[in-house]
Amino acid sequence: MRIRYFSMLVATAAAIIAISAYAQNPGAPGGSGGRGGSGRGGRGGSGRGPAVNNDLGYTDTPLVPGQQWHVHDPARPHPPVVTPGENLGDAPSDAIILFDGKDLSHWQPATQVMPTGPVLKPGAPGWKVENGYMEVVLGSGDIATKEKFGDVQLHVVFAEPAEIRGNSQNRGNSGIFLQGRYETQVLDGWNNPTYADGQIGAIYGQWPPLANPAKKPGEWQTYDIIFEAPKMNGETVIKPAYVTVLLNGVLMHVHKELLGPTVHRAAAKYVPQPDEDVLLLQNHNTLVRYKYIWARRLGAYDTPEKK
Ligand code: MG
Numbered sequence: 001m002r003i004r005y006f007s008m009l010v011a012t013a014a015a016i017i018a019i020s021a022y023a024q025n026p027g028a029p030g031g032s033g034g035r036g037g038s039g040r041g042g043r044g045g046s047g048r049g050p051a052v053n054n055d056l057g058y059t060d061t062p063l064v065p066g067q068q069w070h071v072h073d074p075a076r077p078h079p080p081v082v083t084p085g086e087n088l089g090d091a092p093s094d095a096i097i098l099f100d101g102k103d104l105s106h107w108q109p110a111t112q113v114m115p116t117g118p119v120l121k122p123g124a125p126g127w128k129v130e131n132g133y134m135e136v137v138l139g140s141g142d143i144a145t146k147e148k149f150g151d152v153q154l155h156v157v158f159a160e161p162a163e164i165r166g167n168s169q170n171r172g173n174s175g176i177f178l179q180g181r182y183e184t185q186v187l188d189g190w191n192n193p194t195y196a197d198g199q200i201g202a203i204y205g206q207w208p209p210l211a212n213p214a215k216k217p218g219e220w221q222t223y224d225i226i227f228e229a230p231k232m233n234g235e236t237v238i239k240p241a242y243v244t245v246l247l248n249g250v251l252m253h254v255h256k257e258l259l260g261p262t263v264h265r266a267a268a269k270y271v272p273q274p275d276e277d278v279l280l281l282q283n284h285n286t287l288v289r290y291k292y293i294w295a296r297r298l299g300a301y302d303t304p305e306k307k
Contacts, residue, residue, distance in 0.1 A: 099292060108125060115263050133290060136287055176225065235270075
Protein backbone atom coordinates (compact mmCIF):
# COMPACT_ATOMS: atom_id res chain seq x y z
CA MET A 1 0.00 0.00 0.00
CA ARG A 2 2.77 2.36 0.95
CA ILE A 3 4.64 1.50 -2.28
CA ARG A 4 1.57 2.24 -4.40
CA TYR A 5 1.10 5.68 -2.69
CA PHE A 6 4.76 6.51 -3.35
CA SER A 7 4.39 5.56 -7.02
CA MET A 8 1.40 7.88 -7.38
CA LEU A 9 3.43 10.73 -5.88
CA VAL A 10 6.28 10.16 -8.33
CA ALA A 11 3.90 10.02 -11.30
CA THR A 12 2.12 13.21 -10.22
CA ALA A 13 5.42 15.06 -9.79
CA ALA A 14 6.60 13.93 -13.24
CA ALA A 15 3.37 15.17 -14.81
CA ILE A 16 3.72 18.58 -13.13
CA ILE A 17 7.31 18.89 -14.37
CA ALA A 18 6.27 17.97 -17.94
CA ILE A 19 3.37 20.45 -18.00
CA SER A 20 5.63 23.18 -16.59
CA ALA A 21 8.27 22.53 -19.24
CA TYR A 22 5.69 22.64 -22.04
CA ALA A 23 4.25 25.90 -20.71
CA GLN A 24 7.70 27.51 -20.92
CA ASN A 25 8.38 26.34 -24.49
CA PRO A 26 5.24 25.11 -26.26
CA GLY A 27 6.89 25.00 -29.71
CA ALA A 28 9.70 22.66 -28.66
CA PRO A 29 10.59 19.65 -30.83
CA GLY A 30 8.57 16.58 -30.14
CA GLY A 31 5.34 18.47 -30.58
CA SER A 32 3.66 19.02 -33.91
CA GLY A 33 6.81 19.71 -35.93
CA GLY A 34 7.56 23.05 -34.39
CA ARG A 35 4.73 25.04 -35.93
CA GLY A 36 2.49 24.50 -32.92
CA GLY A 37 -0.61 25.28 -34.93
CA SER A 38 -1.63 27.85 -32.33
CA GLY A 39 0.15 30.87 -33.71
CA ARG A 40 1.33 31.70 -30.21
CA GLY A 41 4.97 30.92 -30.84
CA GLY A 42 7.43 30.46 -27.99
CA ARG A 43 9.75 32.66 -26.06
CA GLY A 44 12.94 31.05 -27.32
CA GLY A 45 14.62 29.68 -24.22
CA SER A 46 14.65 31.48 -20.90
CA GLY A 47 12.08 34.12 -21.75
CA ARG A 48 14.44 36.96 -20.83
CA GLY A 49 15.34 37.93 -24.42
CA PRO A 50 13.10 39.41 -27.09
CA ALA A 51 10.10 37.32 -28.07
CA VAL A 52 10.84 34.81 -30.83
CA ASN A 53 8.04 33.66 -33.09
CA ASN A 54 8.89 30.02 -33.58
CA ASP A 55 6.24 29.80 -36.28
CA LEU A 56 8.86 31.53 -38.46
CA GLY A 57 11.84 29.42 -37.40
CA TYR A 58 14.48 28.77 -34.79
CA THR A 59 17.89 30.29 -34.14
CA ASP A 60 19.03 27.89 -31.41
CA THR A 61 19.34 24.93 -33.77
CA PRO A 62 22.46 23.37 -35.36
CA LEU A 63 23.63 24.25 -38.87
CA VAL A 64 22.35 22.07 -41.69
CA PRO A 65 25.45 20.01 -42.61
CA GLY A 66 27.35 21.69 -45.43
CA GLN A 67 25.10 24.75 -45.45
CA GLN A 68 25.25 28.23 -43.98
CA TRP A 69 21.74 27.94 -42.55
CA HIS A 70 20.48 26.75 -39.19
CA VAL A 71 17.87 24.00 -39.19
CA HIS A 72 14.54 25.90 -39.54
CA ASP A 73 16.49 29.16 -39.92
CA PRO A 74 14.07 32.12 -39.93
CA ALA A 75 16.58 34.14 -42.02
CA ARG A 76 16.64 31.61 -44.86
CA PRO A 77 15.27 33.28 -48.03
CA HIS A 78 11.82 32.28 -49.12
CA PRO A 79 11.42 31.10 -52.74
CA PRO A 80 9.47 33.14 -55.28
CA VAL A 81 5.71 32.75 -55.26
CA VAL A 82 4.47 31.12 -58.47
CA THR A 83 0.79 31.00 -59.28
CA PRO A 84 -0.18 27.66 -60.82
CA GLY A 85 -2.31 27.59 -63.94
CA GLU A 86 -6.02 28.08 -63.25
CA ASN A 87 -7.20 25.20 -65.38
CA LEU A 88 -5.60 21.82 -65.88
CA GLY A 89 -2.82 22.24 -68.44
CA ASP A 90 -2.49 26.00 -67.96
CA ALA A 91 1.05 27.34 -67.56
CA PRO A 92 2.20 28.71 -64.19
CA SER A 93 2.70 32.46 -63.82
CA ASP A 94 6.47 32.45 -64.41
CA ALA A 95 6.43 30.27 -67.53
CA ILE A 96 7.52 31.42 -70.97
CA ILE A 97 4.72 30.42 -73.32
CA LEU A 98 6.46 29.08 -76.40
CA PHE A 99 3.30 27.84 -78.10
CA ASP A 100 -0.34 28.12 -77.08
CA GLY A 101 -2.00 26.64 -80.13
CA LYS A 102 -2.29 29.97 -81.94
CA ASP A 103 0.88 31.08 -83.73
CA LEU A 104 4.57 30.40 -84.30
CA SER A 105 5.79 33.85 -83.28
CA HIS A 106 8.32 32.30 -80.86
CA TRP A 107 9.77 30.00 -83.54
CA GLN A 108 12.14 30.12 -86.50
CA PRO A 109 13.32 27.63 -89.14
CA ALA A 110 16.35 25.57 -88.17
CA THR A 111 18.35 22.47 -88.99
CA GLN A 112 19.51 20.04 -86.34
CA VAL A 113 23.13 19.06 -86.99
CA MET A 114 24.68 16.19 -85.00
CA PRO A 115 26.59 16.67 -82.79
CA THR A 116 27.41 20.35 -83.17
CA GLY A 117 23.89 21.66 -82.64
CA PRO A 118 21.29 23.79 -84.36
CA VAL A 119 21.78 25.94 -87.44
CA LEU A 120 19.23 28.76 -87.41
CA LYS A 121 17.67 30.13 -90.58
CA PRO A 122 15.92 33.40 -91.44
CA GLY A 123 12.25 33.64 -92.25
CA ALA A 124 9.11 32.02 -90.91
CA PRO A 125 8.84 28.37 -89.89
CA GLY A 126 7.23 26.06 -92.43
CA TRP A 127 5.01 24.13 -90.03
CA LYS A 128 1.27 24.82 -90.18
CA VAL A 129 -0.98 26.03 -87.38
CA GLU A 130 -4.64 25.05 -87.38
CA ASN A 131 -7.39 24.01 -84.97
CA GLY A 132 -5.32 24.91 -81.91
CA TYR A 133 -2.17 22.98 -82.74
CA MET A 134 0.91 23.08 -84.95
CA GLU A 135 1.71 20.21 -87.28
CA VAL A 136 4.82 19.17 -89.14
CA VAL A 137 4.80 19.99 -92.85
CA LEU A 138 6.71 17.39 -94.80
CA GLY A 139 10.03 18.64 -96.13
CA SER A 140 9.85 21.98 -94.31
CA GLY A 141 12.70 21.27 -91.88
CA ASP A 142 13.06 21.60 -88.13
CA ILE A 143 11.92 24.55 -86.05
CA ALA A 144 13.63 26.18 -83.07
CA THR A 145 12.71 28.75 -80.47
CA LYS A 146 14.00 32.29 -80.74
CA GLU A 147 14.66 32.14 -77.01
CA LYS A 148 17.71 30.32 -75.66
CA PHE A 149 17.78 28.23 -72.49
CA GLY A 150 20.20 26.72 -70.00
CA ASP A 151 18.62 24.86 -67.07
CA VAL A 152 14.94 24.59 -67.87
CA GLN A 153 11.65 22.90 -67.05
CA LEU A 154 9.54 22.10 -70.11
CA HIS A 155 5.91 21.09 -70.56
CA VAL A 156 4.96 19.78 -73.98
CA VAL A 157 1.61 18.49 -75.25
CA PHE A 158 1.82 16.52 -78.49
CA ALA A 159 0.01 13.88 -80.52
CA GLU A 160 1.06 11.15 -82.90
CA PRO A 161 -0.68 10.91 -86.29
CA ALA A 162 -4.06 9.19 -85.88
CA GLU A 163 -3.53 7.41 -89.17
CA ILE A 164 -0.73 4.87 -88.75
CA ARG A 165 1.88 5.00 -91.50
CA GLY A 166 5.29 3.37 -91.59
CA ASN A 167 6.90 1.45 -88.78
CA SER A 168 9.72 1.70 -86.23
CA GLN A 169 11.58 5.01 -86.57
CA ASN A 170 9.44 6.09 -89.53
CA ARG A 171 6.19 6.07 -87.52
CA GLY A 172 5.37 9.37 -85.84
CA ASN A 173 8.97 10.40 -85.34
CA SER A 174 9.78 13.86 -84.04
CA GLY A 175 11.94 14.91 -81.14
CA ILE A 176 12.43 17.52 -78.46
CA PHE A 177 16.03 18.64 -78.79
CA LEU A 178 17.12 20.46 -75.64
CA GLN A 179 19.64 23.15 -76.51
CA GLY A 180 19.16 21.90 -80.08
CA ARG A 181 21.40 18.92 -79.19
CA TYR A 182 19.92 16.51 -76.64
CA GLU A 183 16.92 14.57 -77.93
CA THR A 184 14.03 13.29 -75.88
CA GLN A 185 12.43 11.03 -78.46
CA VAL A 186 8.95 11.66 -79.80
CA LEU A 187 7.69 8.54 -81.58
CA ASP A 188 4.51 6.52 -81.89
CA GLY A 189 4.98 4.09 -79.00
CA TRP A 190 1.72 2.20 -79.48
CA ASN A 191 2.51 -1.36 -80.63
CA ASN A 192 5.45 -0.06 -82.63
CA PRO A 193 8.55 -2.25 -82.17
CA THR A 194 11.84 -0.41 -82.50
CA TYR A 195 15.15 -0.36 -80.66
CA ALA A 196 14.74 0.43 -76.96
CA ASP A 197 17.02 3.47 -76.88
CA GLY A 198 15.05 4.97 -79.75
CA GLN A 199 11.48 4.38 -78.57
CA ILE A 200 9.19 7.03 -77.16
CA GLY A 201 10.56 8.38 -73.88
CA ALA A 202 14.14 7.43 -74.74
CA ILE A 203 17.17 9.65 -74.50
CA TYR A 204 17.94 8.79 -78.07
CA GLY A 205 20.87 6.43 -78.45
CA GLN A 206 21.76 6.56 -74.75
CA TRP A 207 19.02 5.51 -72.33
CA PRO A 208 15.78 3.60 -72.92
CA PRO A 209 12.90 4.89 -70.78
CA LEU A 210 11.94 3.17 -67.50
CA ALA A 211 8.46 2.39 -68.88
CA ASN A 212 6.28 2.80 -71.97
CA PRO A 213 3.12 4.76 -71.07
CA ALA A 214 2.41 5.76 -74.69
CA LYS A 215 -1.17 6.64 -75.57
CA LYS A 216 -2.89 5.59 -78.78
CA PRO A 217 -2.15 7.41 -82.04
CA GLY A 218 -4.13 10.64 -82.25
CA GLU A 219 -4.47 11.14 -78.48
CA TRP A 220 -2.86 14.12 -76.75
CA GLN A 221 0.12 13.19 -74.61
CA THR A 222 2.29 15.17 -72.20
CA TYR A 223 6.00 15.45 -71.66
CA ASP A 224 7.43 17.09 -68.56
CA ILE A 225 11.19 17.52 -68.84
CA ILE A 226 13.66 18.98 -66.37
CA PHE A 227 16.97 19.65 -68.09
CA GLU A 228 20.18 20.65 -66.35
CA ALA A 229 22.50 22.06 -68.98
CA PRO A 230 26.12 20.94 -69.22
CA LYS A 231 28.90 23.26 -68.20
CA MET A 232 31.73 23.28 -70.74
CA ASN A 233 35.03 25.07 -70.95
CA GLY A 234 36.01 24.57 -74.57
CA GLU A 235 36.52 20.83 -74.98
CA THR A 236 36.49 20.22 -71.20
CA VAL A 237 33.31 19.03 -69.50
CA ILE A 238 33.01 20.84 -66.16
CA LYS A 239 29.62 19.25 -65.48
CA PRO A 240 27.64 16.94 -67.78
CA ALA A 241 23.97 17.49 -68.60
CA TYR A 242 21.27 15.74 -66.56
CA VAL A 243 17.67 15.14 -67.44
CA THR A 244 14.51 14.09 -65.63
CA VAL A 245 11.56 13.12 -67.84
CA LEU A 246 7.92 12.20 -67.30
CA LEU A 247 5.69 11.01 -70.15
CA ASN A 248 1.97 11.15 -69.46
CA GLY A 249 2.85 11.58 -65.77
CA VAL A 250 4.98 8.41 -65.70
CA LEU A 251 8.67 8.65 -64.82
CA MET A 252 10.98 7.95 -67.79
CA HIS A 253 14.33 9.15 -66.39
CA VAL A 254 15.37 10.67 -63.08
CA HIS A 255 18.42 12.95 -62.99
CA LYS A 256 20.02 10.84 -65.72
CA GLU A 257 23.47 11.86 -66.87
CA LEU A 258 23.70 12.52 -70.60
CA LEU A 259 26.78 11.25 -72.38
CA GLY A 260 26.90 14.06 -74.94
CA PRO A 261 24.78 15.50 -77.75
CA THR A 262 22.48 13.06 -79.55
CA VAL A 263 24.04 11.16 -82.44
CA HIS A 264 22.76 8.39 -84.74
CA ARG A 265 24.56 5.03 -84.90
CA ALA A 266 27.53 6.50 -83.02
CA ALA A 267 28.75 6.86 -79.45
CA ALA A 268 27.89 10.17 -77.84
CA LYS A 269 30.57 12.49 -76.51
CA TYR A 270 30.58 16.14 -75.58
CA VAL A 271 31.70 18.83 -77.98
CA PRO A 272 32.05 22.56 -77.28
CA GLN A 273 28.78 24.44 -76.94
CA PRO A 274 27.38 27.66 -75.48
CA ASP A 275 25.83 27.83 -71.99
CA GLU A 276 22.41 28.52 -73.48
CA ASP A 277 20.83 27.52 -76.77
CA VAL A 278 17.48 27.10 -78.51
CA LEU A 279 14.87 24.41 -78.03
CA LEU A 280 14.40 22.54 -81.31
CA LEU A 281 11.55 20.35 -82.58
CA GLN A 282 12.56 17.72 -85.08
CA ASN A 283 10.88 17.34 -88.46
CA HIS A 284 11.33 13.65 -89.28
CA ASN A 285 8.74 13.89 -92.08
CA THR A 286 5.85 12.43 -90.11
CA LEU A 287 2.76 14.44 -89.18
CA VAL A 288 3.31 14.93 -85.45
CA ARG A 289 1.31 17.70 -83.75
CA TYR A 290 2.17 19.98 -80.82
CA LYS A 291 -0.54 21.79 -78.85
CA TYR A 292 1.07 23.50 -75.86
CA ILE A 293 4.71 24.19 -75.03
CA TRP A 294 5.88 26.23 -72.08
CA ALA A 295 9.19 26.59 -70.29
CA ARG A 296 10.40 27.78 -66.90
CA ARG A 297 13.99 28.81 -66.34
CA LEU A 298 15.22 26.93 -63.28
CA GLY A 299 16.13 29.01 -60.28
CA ALA A 300 18.67 28.29 -57.57
CA TYR A 301 18.04 27.45 -53.95
CA ASP A 302 17.97 30.32 -51.44
CA THR A 303 17.28 32.97 -54.06
CA PRO A 304 15.27 35.66 -52.26
CA GLU A 305 11.78 36.35 -53.39
CA LYS A 306 11.50 39.56 -55.42
CA LYS A 307 9.24 42.01 -53.65
MG1 MG B 1 13.24 11.72 -83.21
